[in-house]
Amino acid sequence: MPRQVDHEARRRHIAAAVWRLAASGGLEDATIRRVAAEAGVPARQLQYYFGTREDLLLGALELLNRDGEAEARERVAALGQEPEPRDVLRSVLLEFLPLDESRRQRHLVHMAYFVRFMTEDALRDRIRDAPPELEDLIAMLLPEGRRDEADFLLAGTTGLQGQMLLGQLRAERAIELIDRQLDRLFAPVD
Amino acid sequence: MPRQVDHEARRRHIAAAVWRLAASGGLEDATIRRVAAEAGVPARQLQYYFGTREDLLLGALELLNRDGEAEARERVAALGQEPEPRDVLRSVLLEFLPLDESRRQRHLVHMAYFVRFMTEDALRDRIRDAPPELEDLIAMLLPEGRRDEADFLLAGTTGLQGQMLLGQLRAERAIELIDRQLDRLFAPVD
DNA sequence: TAAGATTTGGTGCAACCGTACCAATATAGG
DNA sequence: CCTATATTGGTACGGTTGCACCAAATCTTA
Numbered sequence: 001m002p003r004q005v006d007h008e009a010r011r012r013h014i015a016a017a018v019w020r021l022a023a024s025g026g027l028e029d030a031t032i033r034r035v036a037a038e039a040g041v042p043a044r045q046l047q048y049y050f051g052t053r054e055d056l057l058l059g060a061l062e063l064l065n066r067d068g069e070a071e072a073r074e075r076v077a078a079l080g081q082e083p084e085p086r087d088v089l090r091s092v093l094l095e096f097l098p099l100d101e102s103r104r105q106r107h108l109v110h111m112a113y114f115v116r117f118m119t120e121d122a123l124r125d126r127i128r129d130a131p132p133e134l135e136d137l138i139a140m141l142l143p144e145g146r147r148d149e150a151d152f153l154l155a156g157t158t159g160l161q162g163q164m165l166l167g168q169l170r171a172e173r174a175i176e177l178i179d180r181q182l183d184r185l186f187a188p189v190d
Numbered sequence: 191m192p193r194q195v196d197h198e199a200r201r202r203h204i205a206a207a208v209w210r211l212a213a214s215g216g217l218e219d220a221t222i223r224r225v226a227a228e229a230g231v232p233a234r235q236l237q238y239y240f241g242t243r244e245d246l247l248l249g250a251l252e253l254l255n256r257d258g259e260a261e262a263r264e265r266v267a268a269l270g271q272e273p274e275p276r277d278v279l280r281s282v283l284l285e286f287l288p289l290d291e292s293r294r295q296r297h298l299v300h301m302a303y304f305v306r307f308m309t310e311d312a313l314r315d316r317i318r319d320a321p322p323e324l325e326d327l328i329a330m331l332l333p334e335g336r337r338d339e340a341d342f343l344l345a346g347t348t349g350l351q352g353q354m355l356l357g358q359l360r361a362e363r364a365i366e367l368i369d370r371q372l373d374r375l376f377a378p379v380d
Numbered sequence: 381t382a383a384g385a386t387t388t389g390g391t392g393c394a395a396c397c398g399t400a401c402c403a404a405t406a407t408a409g410g
Numbered sequence: 411c412c413t414a415t416a417t418t419g420g421t422a423c424g425g426t427t428g429c430a431c432c433a434a435a436t437c438t439t440a
Contacts, residue, residue: 005387026305028218032428043428044389053428108308114301115216117356124357148370155349155367156342162352163345166307167314177345180338194408195417222398233398234419243398 011049011059014039018060023108027057027116058123061113068106086186089141092134093157093178098164099171107161142185149185156181201239201249204229208250213298217247217306248313251303258296261285276376279331280368282324283347287364288354297351332375339375346371 017039021030032053036043050056072095079087098104117123139150157178163169207229211220222243226233240246262285269277288294307313329340347368353359 023305024309026218027216031426033426042389045387047429048387108305111301111304114304114352114355115213115298118298119214148367151363152346152350152367152371155353156346157349158352159345159347159349160342162304162348165304173341177338177342181342221396223396232419235417237399238417 007049010045012063014041014046014049014056015060015063018056019064019105019109022060022112023105026112030057030060032056057113061109061123064106064109068103071102085141085143086182089138090178090182092138092141093153094175096154096157096161097171097174098161104165107165111162111165146185153181153185197239200235202253204231204236204239204246205250205253208246209254209295209299212250212302213295216302220247220250222246247303251299251313254296254299258293261292275331275333276372279328280372282328282331283343283368284365286344286347286351287361288351289361294355297355301352301355336375343371343375 014035017035018030021034021038032046033043035056036046039046046056050059072092075095076088076091079091095103096107098107113123135147135151135154138154139145139147142150142153160169160174160177164171164174204225207225208220211224211228222236223233225246226236236246240249262282265285266278266281269281285293286297288297303313325337325341325344328344329335329337332340332343350359350364350367354361354364
C-alpha cells in the first residue's frame with residue numbers, strides 16, 4: 001500500500017476555503033479554481049477529494065454542520081453537571097446568534113446555501129430532519145411544555161440572527177430581547 | 191424624434207425574468223443570457239435598458255421592492271376605514287409570510303440577495319433605512335407601545351418566513367403562532 | 381528491494397460568461 | 411418625404427468555468 005494521507009484533514013482544509021468564499025461572496029464565488037487558490041492547493045486536489053463541484057459544496061456543508069453541532073454541544077456541556085433548564089435553553093438559543101466569528105461565518109454560509117436548500121432535493125433532505133427535534137427540545141425545556149411559545153421562540157431567534165447578520169441589530173440588544181422573553185416564559189404563575 | 195417605448199414596462203418585464211431565475215436557482219442563475227432567454231428578448235436589450243449585469247440585479251431588486259410595498263399597502267388599505275390596531279398589525283406581519291405565489295417569490299428573491307446585502311455597500315444602504323421605521327410602526331400598534339415585544343414579534347415573523355420557505359412549516363401553523371402572540375399582547379391587563 | 385496502489389501535477393477542451401462594438405431599423409418631428 | 415435619433419440586432423473577444431485525461435511521483439507492504 002502506498003502513502004497514506006489524512007483525508008479528513010485535507011477535506012476540512014479545503015472546506016474551510018469554501019466557507020470563507022461563500023461567506024463573503026455567496027456560493028457563486030466558490031468556484032473550483034477560486035477555492036483551490038484560497039486553500040493554497042492545486043485545483044486538481046479538489047477533484048480528487050470531493051469529485052465534482054456539486055459534491056464539493058455538499059461536502060463543505062456537511063463538515064460545516066458537523067463542526068457547528070460539536071461546538072454547540074461543547075458550549076451547552078460547559079454549563080455544568082445539573083444546569084437549570086432556563087440556562088440550557090438560553091444557551092441553545094444563543095447558539096443561533098452570530099456572537100463570534102465562528103458562528104457568524106457558519107450562519108453566513110447557511111444563508112448562502114438557502115436558495116439551494118429549497119430547490120435542490122439533495123439539500124432539502126439534509127435539513128428536514130433536524131428542526132422538529134430541536135423544537136421538541138425547546139418545548140421540553142419550557143415550563144409546562146408550551147409548544148406554541150417554543151416554536152415562536154425559535155423563530156424569533158432565527159429572525160434576530162438575520163437582523164444581526166445584516167448589521168441591523170447589535171448582539172447586546174438581541175440577547176436582551178431573548179432574555180426578556182425568557183423572563184416572561186419562566187415567570188412564576190400567579 | 192424617433193419611436194418611443196414604455197421603458198418602465200420593458201424594465202419590469204425583464205426584471206420579472208430575473209426574479210424567476212433568482213427564486214429558483216439563486217443569483218448565479220441570473221446571467222445576462224439566461225435572463226434574456228427567460229424574458230424572450232435578445233440579450234442586447236438588457237444592456238440597453240439596464241447596463242451592466244450589476245445594474246440589472248440592482249434594478250430588478252428595486253422594482254421588486256417597489257411592487258412589494260405597493261401590494262402590502264393595498265392589503266392594509268383593504269381593512270377598511272378605521273381598522274382595529276390589532277388587525278392592522280396582523281396584516282403587516284402576514285405580509286412577511288409567503289402566503290401566495292407573489293409573496294413567496296418576493297421573499298425567495300430577497301434570500302438570494304441576502305449574502306450580497308452584507309458584503310456589497312451599494313446594497314447595504316438600500317435596506318438600512320426601512321427596518322427601524324417598521325419596528326416603530328409595530329411598537330405603535332401594540333398596546334402600551336412595548337418596544338421589546340414589538341421587536342421580537344417582527345423577528346419571530348421573519349423567522350417563520352424562513353421556515354415556511356424551507357417547507358418546514360405550513361401556512362396555517364405560522365398564522366396560528368402569530369395569532370397566539372397577538373392574543374397574549376392584546377389581552378386585557380389584569 | 382520490488383511492486384503496486386494511492387496521491388499528485390499539469391494541461392487541454394468545449395461551453396459559457398460579460399460586455400464592447402458596429403450596422404441596421406424604425407419612427408416622430410420638420 | 412426626410413432626417414435625426416431612439417431602439418434593436420448580431421457578433422466578436424478575452425476571460426473563466428467545470429471537468430476529463432494522462433504522467434509522474436510517492437510511500438507501504440510483501
